Amino acid sequence: MTTGIAFIGTGFVADYYMTTLANHPGLALAGVFDRDPARLRQFCGHWKAKAYPDVAALLADPAVAIVVNLTTPESHYPVNRAALTAGKHVYCEKPLAMEVAEAAELVALAAARGLVLASAPANALSDAHAHCAALLASGVIGTPRLAYAEMEDGPVFRDNWRSWKSRSGAPWPGVHEFEIGCTLEHAGYATGWLVSLFGPVDHVAAFSALTFPDKGPGTEGLRLAPDFSTGCLSFRSGLTARLTCGLAAPRDRSLTIVGDGGVLVVRDLWDNRSAIHVERWGTRKPLLHRVFERLQRSLGRTFPLRLTAGRAVPYPEKARPIALPAYPSRIDFVRGIAAQAEAIAAGRAPVFSGTMALHLTDIVLALNAGLADHRPTSL
Structure with a gap:
């Protein structure tokens, strides 16, 4: 059984995730989105990945269980919140948010909805x-x-x-x-x-x-x-x-x-x-x-x-x-997502x-x- 994941953000760090995704056959990339259309086309052309037309389409895809937030730090909070609100588990690059109160809000939102919010780095x-x-x-x-x-x-x-x-x-x-x-x-x-x-x-x-x-x-x-x-x-x-x-x-x-x-x-x-x-x-x-x-x-x-x-x-x-x-x-950047998926399947929280x-x-x-x-x- 595989767990579907999707990336929001296809910048520099996203290639580290794609390089190490092959280490974890239990994960399947459903698709990616980036607000920069040229960057999105370049990434999808190189990795043969599916591009979503917008964030809404990505969040509406039933094949996506975990949204991987690879946006810039100032975008972490709104993207994490949107994904959790849509009923998706979230794996976020560091930090969770730019304010402690916002990070605490995300943790509470995930708990209230029975979702798992996890964070990088995986080293x-x-x-x-x-x-x-x-x-x-x-x-x-x-x-x-x-x-x-x-x-x-x-x-x-x-x-x-x-x-x-x-x-x-x-x-x-x-x-x-x-x-x-x-x-x-x-x-x-x-x-x-x-x-x-x-x-x-x-x-x-x-x-x-x-x-x-x-x-x-x-x-x-x-x-x-x-x-x-x-x-x-x-x-x-x-x-x-x-x-x-x-x-x-x-x-x-x-x-x-x-x-x-x-x-x-x-x-x-x-x-x-x-x-x-x-x-x-x-x-x-x-x-x-x-x-x-x-x-x-x-x-x-x-x-x-x-x-x-x-x-x-x-x-x-x-x-x-x-x-x-x-x-x-x-670093095996995807190891954290794999650990999250395993924990979700087992009904426990990852580290x-x-x-x-x-x-x-x-x-x-x-x-x-x-x-x-x-x-x-x-x-």
């Missing part, structure tokens, strides 16, 4: 996440006390981003991303991991700023969002985390978890099977690390190279052959639905706004 459903969770559960680093999450995208505004195209030819929406901000676009990739591993956040102390107001030609006079944010998150479980997002520092999408027995490092939260390193306190460091540190001490200088702490821990099983977008977005999606949205909005003393909606 917290990755093989790497499962491997990390199993290692933490084994007690290999003892009780986790502290985490450092990095969502640094590198100085993309200094790169040749105007030439970047998706598989079907959609341009990377750089100007719009600068207006929305890297925190709303990317912090969810880290918060999804953190909350699913360590539980709900009780307190957020954040700061955000527009550090590079000149993003180059085509951005003059625009109202640009913060391109840097950092926040300290206090978890109900007792763990403390620091999350940083930015568009200027060198690319780094790692997660470091420090426990009372050692440290665990996930090298790349955007990699479905990222290398995961573990170093237990008091154990002998790898030979390369020992030689590296000895050379630095003897020469009296720091080398322009950083080694990941500890040793890589092999995955317990071989990698399944699946389709993934090219580096750096090695990132309802109050969890609202909780994550609240945290990310607080980080983006730089709220210094915020208590997000509880789980």
Whole structure:
């Protein structure tokens, strides 16, 4: 039995979903819609997808069980609301809405209508996440006390981003991303991991700023969002985390978890099977690390190279052959929709639905706004 889905929005990210749709034969794409007719034709021509004439036709199609909202963030709330009102389950790209009250309204509407509202990103459903969770559960680093999450995208505004195209030819929406901000676009990739591993956040102390107001030609006079944010998150479980997002520092999408027995490092939260390193306190460091540190001490200088702490821990099983977008977005984007469809069939809620999606949205909005003393909606 397959579950029918439909996309609203066929921009840059939609190609990531089409690339990974093949990994989930239990899902069937009924069709797509985009408010840009040229973009819609281009997407459908490339992927041989059915185009709906308008949103109303898509929402009226009985073959569609789940509407996948891939529109821009400021359109998430009205599109989600229209789909839920039409009786469709919804899977939304992050965030659920641009205001916490609107996100809460959507969650209440879905619950009242017996529908499942779920949220991206799906990287917290990755093989790497499962491997990390199993290692933490084994007690290999003892009780986790502290985490450092990095969502640094590198100085993309200094790169040749105007030439970047998706598989079907959609341009990377750089100007719009600068207006929305890297925190709303990317912090969810880290918060999804953190909350699913360590539980709900009780307190957020954040700061955000527009550090590079000149993003180059085509951005003059625009109202640009913060391109840097950092926040300290206090978890109900007792763990403390620091999350940083930015568009200027060198690319780094790692997660470091420090426990009372050692440290665990996930090298790349955007990699479905990222290398995961573990170093237990008091154990002998790898030979390369020992030689590296000895050379630095003897020469009296720091080398322009950083080694990941500890040793890589092999995955317990071989990698399944699946389709993934090219580096750096090695994420199975459709895994979240598949998990939602499985949960609907089983009559249960998926991990990132309802109050969890609202909780994550609240945290990310607080980080983006730089709220210094915020208590997000509880789980």
